Structure formats: structure tokens, C-alpha cells
Amino acid sequence: MHELAPALTLLPPAWRQHLPLLPVLQPLLTAIVLLMVSGQRRLRLQRALGLASLVLGGIVVAALLQVADTGSVMVYRLGNWPPPFGIVLAVDRLGAYMLAMAWLIAVPILWYACHGWDERGLHFHALFQLQLMGLNGAFLTGDLFNLFVFFEILLIASYVLLLHGRGDERLRNGLHYVILNLVASSFFLIGLALVYGITGTLNMADVALRAMQLAQESATQAWLLRITALLLLTVFGLKAAVFPLHVWLPGTYASASAPVAALFAIMTKVGIYAILRTHVMMWGQVPGAGDVAQHWLLPLGILTAVTGVLGALAAHRLARLVAWLTVTSVGTVLTGAGLGTVEGLSAGLYYALHSTLVMAAMFLLVELVALQRGSAYDRLQPANRLAQPATLGLLVLLGSASAAGLPPLPGFLGKLMLLHAAAGHMYQGLIWASVLGVGFLTLIGLARAGSLLFWSVEPAAPASGHLPASTPYIPSAASWAVLAPSSLLLGCVMLVAVYAAPLKHYTDAMARQLLDIHSYATQVLGPQQHNGISLSTRPYTGHMPAASKEAHP
Numbered sequence: 001m002h003e004l005a006p007a008l009t010l011l012p013p014a015w016r017q018h019l020p021l022l023p024v025l026q027p028l029l030t031a032i033v034l035l036m037v038s039g040q041r042r043l044r045l046q047r048a049l050g051l052a053s054l055v056l057g058g059i060v061v062a063a064l065l066q067v068a069d070t071g072s073v074m075v076y077r078l079g080n081w082p083p084p085f086g087i088v089l090a091v092d093r094l095g096a097y098m099l100a101m102a103w104l105i106a107v108p109i110l111w112y113a114c115h116g117w118d119e120r121g122l123h124f125h126a127l128f129q130l131q132l133m134g135l136n137g138a139f140l141t142g143d144l145f146n147l148f149v150f151f152e153i154l155l156i157a158s159y160v161l162l163l164h165g166r167g168d169e170r171l172r173n174g175l176h177y178v179i180l181n182l183v184a185s186s187f188f189l190i191g192l193a194l195v196y197g198i199t200g201t202l203n204m205a206d207v208a209l210r211a212m213q214l215a216q217e218s219a220t221q222a223w224l225l226r227i228t229a230l231l232l233l234t235v236f237g238l239k240a241a242v243f244p245l246h247v248w249l250p251g252t253y254a255s256a257s258a259p260v261a262a263l264f265a266i267m268t269k270v271g272i273y274a275i276l277r278t279h280v281m282m283w284g285q286v287p288g289a290g291d292v293a294q295h296w297l298l299p300l301g302i303l304t305a306v307t308g309v310l311g312a313l314a315a316h317r318l319a320r321l322v323a324w325l326t327v328t329s330v331g332t333v334l335t336g337a338g339l340g341t342v343e344g345l346s347a348g349l350y351y352a353l354h355s356t357l358v359m360a361a362m363f364l365l366v367e368l369v370a371l372q373r374g375s376a377y378d379r380l381q382p383a384n385r386l387a388q389p390a391t392l393g394l395l396v397l398l399g400s401a402s403a404a405g406l407p408p409l410p411g412f413l414g415k416l417m418l419l420h421a422a423a424g425h426m427y428q429g430l431i432w433a434s435v436l437g438v439g440f441l442t443l444i445g446l447a448r449a450g451s452l453l454f455w456s457v458e459p460a461a462p463a464s465g466h467l468p469a470s471t472p473y474i475p476s477a478a479s480w481a482v483l484a485p486s487s488l489l490l491g492c493v494m495l496v497a498v499y500a501a502p503l504k505h506y507t508d509a510m511a512r513q514l515l516d517i518h519s520y521a522t523q524v525l526g527p528q529q530h531n532g533i534s535l536s537t538r539p540y541t542g543h544m545p546a547a548s549k550e551a552h553p
Helices: 006-010 019-036 040-068 093-113 124-140 144-162 168-199 204-217 219-240 249-255 258-282 290-314 318-338 342-370 389-404 410-422 428-454 480-498 500-515 517-525
Strands: 074-077 088-091
Touching: 019 040, 019 074, 019 088, 019 124, 040 074, 040 088, 040 093, 040 124, 088 093, 088 124, 088 517, 093 124, 093 258, 093 342, 093 480, 093 500, 124 144, 124 258, 144 168, 144 258, 168 204, 168 219, 168 249, 204 219, 204 258, 204 517, 219 258, 219 290, 249 258, 249 318, 258 290, 258 318, 258 342, 258 500, 258 517, 290 318, 290 428, 318 342, 318 410, 318 428, 342 389, 342 410, 342 480, 342 500, 389 410, 389 428, 389 480, 410 428, 410 480, 410 500, 480 500, 500 517
Parallel strands: none
Antiparallel strands: 074 088
16 A cells, blocks of 8 residues: 555545546546536636636645655556556656646636636636646556547647637637647557557556567567557657647647647647657667667757747747747757656756746736737837836746746756766767757847847837827736736746755656656556566666667577
8 A cells, every 4th residue: 555645634535545536537527517607607606616626636636746756656447457458547756747747837827817818718617627637637547548538638628728719810720730630649549559459458567568578579579669659759749849740839829828828838748748658668678669769859859949949039929939939848858858867857857847837937928918018919029118017027037037047047957957967978069069059049039039028119009999099008007916827837937946956856766767667567567477478577777778689680
């Protein structure tokens, strides 16, 4: 039995064994209730229920984090079917970490949306909960097919949320987003069929053990596993916006409403999570398939980061600039993962938390700044003086400084960890040049945007066509309640720097656990040998081992 964490005492005893199910079940039930109380007259009730559900979810996530920090994998078998036959939810350090990341941005984003955005379309709060359900399920499932199911749940919710508030630009970019994700989902199903056809199972732990045995027995099986791994890497790379599959992201995120774009800051991390879970953990020690992560993640990460920052430099709107920086953050995380070591993975995962918080805050700030610039909106051109230049300028400066990697903010600490992890690597010079160069160019792009937004002041056209031409546009200040969500997110960014040492300790342990597939399989499948496959066939070294040449006679 897992060691009881202090947060577990807050929950009724009957709930404790069902704890891994709650992050999936609770948003689903909340969405059903919200649909039952839908309507403009009941909007206040919907807001209260949605926020209350997130607060309760925070307690559950805190409990799961504490259990996961003991090193145990908390396994929940739906229907009590023995693995690998039934549906399994497995909470390890990585899954709990991603859950916490989603919860940290969901609370302030929903708070922000409650100040008007939820009135601009139907069923916003129910869709928000369904999106959260899909995210949580993807982070908890131990089964590849259910990873596909939860991907589709969060994508379906995101399709509607993207169009929330309407608009031609949203419709056009939303159509591209839907088509590309439907194509990716089709290839995902083909990949699942290949995995099942080769290994006879879709349980991640079982797939890893069977694939290791099959790849060592047959060169043909090793080749098929490699093809399957490449196909899944393509699918997850599109969802994570990895170069060259990133082209859909800038327009989609820039056209979305502020709270939706902020929530989408974690969508790319779902793709990264899927890559880590499948290609680093599941395929990592499989001859042939393991080469995919070793050979492709590092160059793809560098190319993604460089492409993202070049796009940010070329952006003419603040929203597109932040969207391109989201692509850059994906590349930085993948660069750490591509090193294939505990230090590299730990640095990338630390940076993933920082970048998700910063990007979510920046997307909210884009709208707050744009609403005070009259007809110029978020275009990077001179406009009228803002109503709150000091307050908004300070918030944008804080987010920009961390995104660029200035000390002592967590963006700097994450990149410093990454540089340290790359020391001694055969491509150390290229990695250092890309990390430092991307940070420098990010600083230039954000400094240019800041100077245009806050210093290049000139009379602007009226915001409304109903005003006389001689009437100057007077921007209205945002209330403290509207400023609070972005301030809260940036406050969390500061805490990521203040508590860098314990977070680094957690991400180190998380990376070690991710690379140790045998320990994960033992806890998910049980300590016995499964169909004669030993759980100790290869010792854990702390690195992704190179593919065995003996597997290719």
C-alpha cells in the first residue's frame, strides 16, 4: 500500500483508493452539471461551480503529487481487470507533475474568462471542464489506446473553444487546426494498429517489455518497431508543434480568444509528454525503436527553437509573437529530452513548467494591452498611451524577462540547467550556441515589441466608428480582478525560481523514473514475470542505451 501523504487525510477514506480516477471523473461530472444549468441567467452559478471544481481538483492533484514523490506508481485498474487486459491509470512523478501544471494554469485562466469571455458563446464552462478532463486523462493513462481516446476528448473540446467568440480569422485558422488534427488522429490509429499487431498489447509497460524481447529475437520485428516509432513521433510532433509540423500553431493561437490561447499553452506540452512517455520510456530500451528518440529529438528540438524565435522576430502582432515563442519553448524542452540523460530530461521538464506559466500569462496580457490601444489593438506599431502603462509594463517586462532567460528568473535557471546537462556532449557547441542565441534573439524581439507598445506613443484613431473624428480615444483601465489572473501566473513563475532547488530535486527523480522502464513495469504489471519476459533483462544505467547491434544479425 502506498505511503499516505498528508493531503490524503483531507479526503474521505472511501475515496483514497479511487484517487487516480478523480482527475478524470470530476471534470466530466462537473461538465454534465454545467450543461444542466446552462443559460445566461445561470451564468453566475456556472462560474461558481466551475471554480469550485477546480479548487477541489487542486486538493486531489496535491495529494497525487505527494504520493508520486515517494517513488511509487499509484495504479488504478478499472473493473479490477488484471493488466494488460483492462484499462489502467498509472500516476508516477511525470503524470502528477503534468497534472499540477494543468491545474496551475486552469484556475487563473477560468477566473479571467469569468469576466466576460464566457458570455460570448455557448457552454464555455462545460467545454472548459471537458478540455481539462482530456488533459488529465492523457497524463494518467497507462494504455496507448486510451491515450488516443483522451487526446480526442481534449481536441474536440478545443475545436469548439477555439471558435468561441466567433470571427472570420478564428474560423479560418480553426478549420486548418481541425483538419491537421484529424489527419494526425488517423495516423495515430494506424500506429496503434501496428503496435498491437506486433506486440499483441497496448498497455505501455507491457508493450515495452514485449518490444524488447521481439526486437532482440528478429531483425524484421525491430525494423517494424522502428517504423511504428517514427509514425508515432510524427503524430506527437504535430500535436507538440515540432519543426517542420509547427506551421499551424502561430495563426491558431494568435486568433484564439485570450483565455483559450492561454489554456492552449499546455496543449503543446501534451504532445511533448506523449513523446517522453512513448519514445523515451516505452521505446527507450528497444533496439531499433529506441534510435528514433536518440537520433531525432535533439536536432528537431534545436530546429524548432531557432524557427520559433525567427518567427517571433518577424511577427507584426503581439499575439503572433507570443505564439511563436510557444514554439520556441517546445524546442527548448525537446533539446533537453534529446540529450537522453537524467540531467537533460530534468532541465527540459523544469523549463516546461516555467514556459507553460509564462506563455499562459503572456496570452492574457496580450489582450489587456491590446484593449487599451484603440484601433491599433495588438499590432506592433505606435498608438495612444495606455491607461495603465506602469502596471501592464511591469507585468509584460516580468514575463518577457523570464521568457528570454534573464537571471534570476526560472527561464534563466532552466537554460542554465540545460547548458550544464549538455557539457561534454559531442554537440555541446551547437547546443550552447542555439540555447544562448535563441535567448538573445528572444530578448531582442521582446524589447522591440515593448518599445513599440509602451514608448512609441502617438494619437490613435477612435476605437469606435460612432465617435466623431475629433474625439480622442480614451482607454479604460482594467480592474484588479481582471489583472489578478496574469499576476497570479507570474507569481507562480517567481515561485518556480524561489523553489528551484526542491523542484530540481523532483525533476531529477522524475527523469530517473522515466528512464527506468523495468521499475515502472514491475509496479504496473506486478512483480511476476509476464509471459516469461523477465523484468530485469537489462540493468538501468541512467541513460537511454544505444540500440543493440546484436539485434540485427
